[in-house]
Amino acid sequence: MPDQQLNKIIGHLFRQEAGKMAAVLTRMLGFQSLDLAEDIVQDTLLKALSVWKIKGIPENPSAWLYKVAKRKAIDCIRQYHVHEQHHRELAPALKSEWTLSPAVNKFFLKDEIEDSQLRMIFACCHPSIPYESQIALTLKTLCGLSIQEIANSFLTNDETITKRLFRAREKIRQENISLEAPLPATLPGRLDAVLHTLYLLFNEGYNSSHPDHLIRAELCEEAMRLCLLLIRNSKTSLPRAKALLALMCFQASRDDARIDADGRIVQLKYQDRTKWNNSLIQKGNFYLNQSAEGAEMSPYHIEAAIAATHAAATSFDKTDWGRILDLYTILSRMKPGAVVELNKAIALGYGKSAAEGLEALNSIVGLHEHYLFHAAVGEFSLKLGMVSEARESFVEAILRTQSKAEQDLLRARLNNLGSTLDE
Amino acid sequence: MFIFHGGDTSNLSPEKQQGNMQQWFAWVEKLKNENRYVAGEALIPGGKSIAGTKKVVTDGPFAESKELVGGFFVVMAKNIDEAMDIAKEYPDFELGGTIEVREVVKFDM
Numbered sequence: 001m002p003d004q005q006l007n008k009i010i011g012h013l014f015r016q017e018a019g020k021m022a023a024v025l026t027r028m029l030g031f032q033s034l035d036l037a038e039d040i041v042q043d044t045l046l047k048a049l050s051v052w053k054i055k056g057i058p059e060n061p062s063a064w065l066y067k068v069a070k071r072k073a074i075d076c077i078r079q080y081h082v083h084e085q086h087h088r089e090l091a092p093a094l095k096s097e098w099t100l101s102p103a104v105n106k107f108f109l110k111d112e113i114e115d116s117q118l119r120m121i122f123a124c125c126h127p128s129i130p131y132e133s134q135i136a137l138t139l140k141t142l143c144g145l146s147i148q149e150i151a152n153s154f155l156t157n158d159e160t161i162t163k164r165l166f167r168a169r170e171k172i173r174q175e176n177i178s179l180e181a182p183l184p185a186t187l188p189g190r191l192d193a194v195l196h197t198l199y200l201l202f203n204e205g206y207n208s209s210h211p212d213h214l215i216r217a218e219l220c221e222e223a224m225r226l227c228l229l230l231i232r233n234s235k236t237s238l239p240r241a242k243a244l245l246a247l248m249c250f251q252a253s254r255d256d257a258r259i260d261a262d263g264r265i266v267q268l269k270y271q272d273r274t275k276w277n278n279s280l281i282q283k284g285n286f287y288l289n290q291s292a293e294g295a296e297m298s299p300y301h302i303e304a305a306i307a308a309t310h311a312a313a314t315s316f317d318k319t320d321w322g323r324i325l326d327l328y329t330i331l332s333r334m335k336p337g338a339v340v341e342l343n344k345a346i347a348l349g350y351g352k353s354a355a356e357g358l359e360a361l362n363s364i365v366g367l368h369e370h371y372l373f374h375a376a377v378g379e380f381s382l383k384l385g386m387v388s389e390a391r392e393s394f395v396e397a398i399l400r401t402q403s404k405a406e407q408d409l410l411r412a413r414l415n416n417l418g419s420t421l422d423e
Numbered sequence: 424m425f426i427f428h429g430g431d432t433s434n435l436s437p438e439k440q441q442g443n444m445q446q447w448f449a450w451v452e453k454l455k456n457e458n459r460y461v462a463g464e465a466l467i468p469g470g471k472s473i474a475g476t477k478k479v480v481t482d483g484p485f486a487e488s489k490e491l492v493g494g495f496f497v498v499m500a501k502n503i504d505e506a507m508d509i510a511k512e513y514p515d516f517e518l519g520g521t522i523e524v525r526e527v528v529k530f531d532m
Contacts, residue, residue, distance in 0.1 A: 006448065007441045014437070046433050049440050051465040053447035054427075054494040146437060 010057075012218050014045055017062055018144035019222075021069045023116035024107050026141070028073060031123055031172055031179045036076060038141065044069045066108050074104055114229055117142065118236065119179045121226065124168075125193035127186075128175045133168035136161050138197045143222050145201075153204035184235070191236060195244050195300065198223045202248050214265065214405040215255055224248050231287075240298035242291035247300055249284035250307035253277040265409040269316040281311045302331040321351030338366040346376050354383040371400035375410060382417070391417050424527050425496040425510055430520025446514035454498055459509065461497040468493075490521075497527065 018041050025037035044065055058064040077100065092099075106112060124138040132154075139145045139153070151161045171177070182190050205219025227245045230236040257275035260266050288304050306327045313319040328344035341364045349357020358380040367373035378393035391414060398410045432440045454460040468491060472483045500506035506524050513522040 007438075007445055010441050010444065011437065014441075047467075049432055049444055050493060053444045054451075054463055054465040054496075056448070056451065148436075 008218070012221075013061055014048075015144035015218060015222065016225075017065050018045060019142045020113050020117060021065065022141045022144075023120040024113055025069065025073055026120060027116040027179050028104065028107050029076065031177055034141065034169065034172065040069055040072045040076065043072060070104050070108060074100055077104075114232070116179075117226070118229055118233060119181055121194050121197075121230075122182050122187075122190050123177060123179045125190050125197065126171075126175070126177050127189070127193075128177065129168045129171045130164070131193070133164040133171070134193055135197045135200060136164040137168040138194075139201060140165060142226070143201060143219075145219075149204075153200060181235075187235065188238065191230075191238060191241065194230070195227075195241060198227050199244060199300075201226075202251070206251055214259060214263075214403055217252075217255060220248065220252050220255075224252070239291045239294055239296050240300050242287045243298060243300035243304045246284045246287035246291060247304040247307055249280045249287065250304065250311050253280035253284065253311060259405070263405060264412075265405050267409075268310070271316075273314065276311070284308060284311065297334075299331060299335045302327050302334065306331075319350070321347055325351045338364055339370075342367060342370070342373055342376065349376075349380050349383075354380045358384065369400060371397045371406070371410075373397075374400065378410075378413065382413075387417055424525045425498065425506075425513070426523040426525065427493045427495065427513070427515070428490050428521040428523060430493060430515030430518045432518060435518075443514060443518070450512055450514060453512070454496070454509070459498045459500065461499060463494065463496040465494040466492055493520075 021041045021044065022037055025040055026034055029037055047068055048061075048065060052058070107116070120142050121138060124142065125134045129137065136150055136154075139150045140147070145153075147158050147161050147165075151158050154161070202220050202223035205216040205221075205223065207214065224245065227241060227248065230241045231245060253276050254268075254271065256277065257271040257273065258266055266272075284304070285308060288308055291301060291304070306324055309320050309323050309327070325344065325347045328340065328347050332340045332344055342361070345357055345360035345364065348360050358377065361373070361377050361380065364373070374393045374397035378390045378397060381387075381390040381393060394410050394414045394417070398407050398414075401407060401410075432443050435443070451460065451463070470483065472481045473479070474481070498506065498509060500509060503524065503526050506526070510522050510524045513520070515522075
């Protein structure tokens, strides 16, 4: 098996199972013992590494991991008497030697694992925990991201993330937050935090800030998997959750077309649309339709509709820009902000005229450090024949992205300018 | 017999850890393709030591991480020199690991 593939599989496996195990163990040991649960998970993965390298990967890797984690958890319960915080129904079972093992086994059944994960997501998004800490905590414990990966997606450093995690754990202790399901009244509010976390997770996978990997499919898959969990549970399958899943399906459908054989970015207008994943597009449409129930409309609905409009176009020229512009106008009212304005301006530039687009771009405040802003200004300047302005903008853009693939794309645009000048 | 000492990956990044595992898989595959691989086991750290006529049990075996035996392979080689050549492909040198090469006694009957 080729090296890259095996590494990916193991990485994927570890990340997924780490999240699941953390959720299950936390449920068993109590949210207050989150640290302990995480230690057990880390020890289990380390053991897997040192044993599998000598013995090879077992036939059922997940089962192997769970078995080891279970044993460690039982040892912990025996040793540290973590009884008090246990899941209420199971506390008595966990106290008795006789019933300990079967009780632990029960937690690892498939349905229970899903349930634990859901509870985990919601507990991590408890309102007492500062907002950014919620996201960091979810990404770390449930999605198995490393501190550095989380730092990348927030465009900050390891220290900041470590602090946020620390704050989250403190709050959990202080407020005695547990893993019980939130009350129906508080669920919608909590769900928003959860959805936002998944949105960020997907975004990091879709267009990663990692210098070497533009698309990190595993992160997108994690986000979609967790969103699907939400949808499968009747209490959490609200329309906006479905809209978010639709959005993710549409965006993920273009993965194969976005990078060429040499790892270079292919812009939307040049993408080979036969490489778009039709099955994902269909799923996107399915969930988008499903999300149209009730009176609720969320930003995710709009973003999904925009993505659907792109997905429906058989070529770039056939894109219904008018519709996209309308949608961005609605979105900018729901979710005002510079990034939405950026996208709206770009839609305006393609739908109406490059001049109007450029004008709109230049009226946006606050995007000076954003590489996409400069790239957009560059593109429209170029269209209008303003070559030296285009050059300046592309240079500014290159300085503001760490991604090698993006830098290469921008440099290629710059080099094209050179030939335009000579003509 | 190859006895593996040390080679601790616990402080590495996930990518490096998986890379290390990948190197081991490649080594084992090579040994198997060459019909050299006979057996191998990983050892769980910890365990016990029993010593003396009074059979005193102590936790351990205690060893610094560098000396801790993580596992062993049994491989086929013409002689110890050939075994040494194979042993040089042990992936954990950079991790501070050591590989001990011992000849298994075979009685030619």
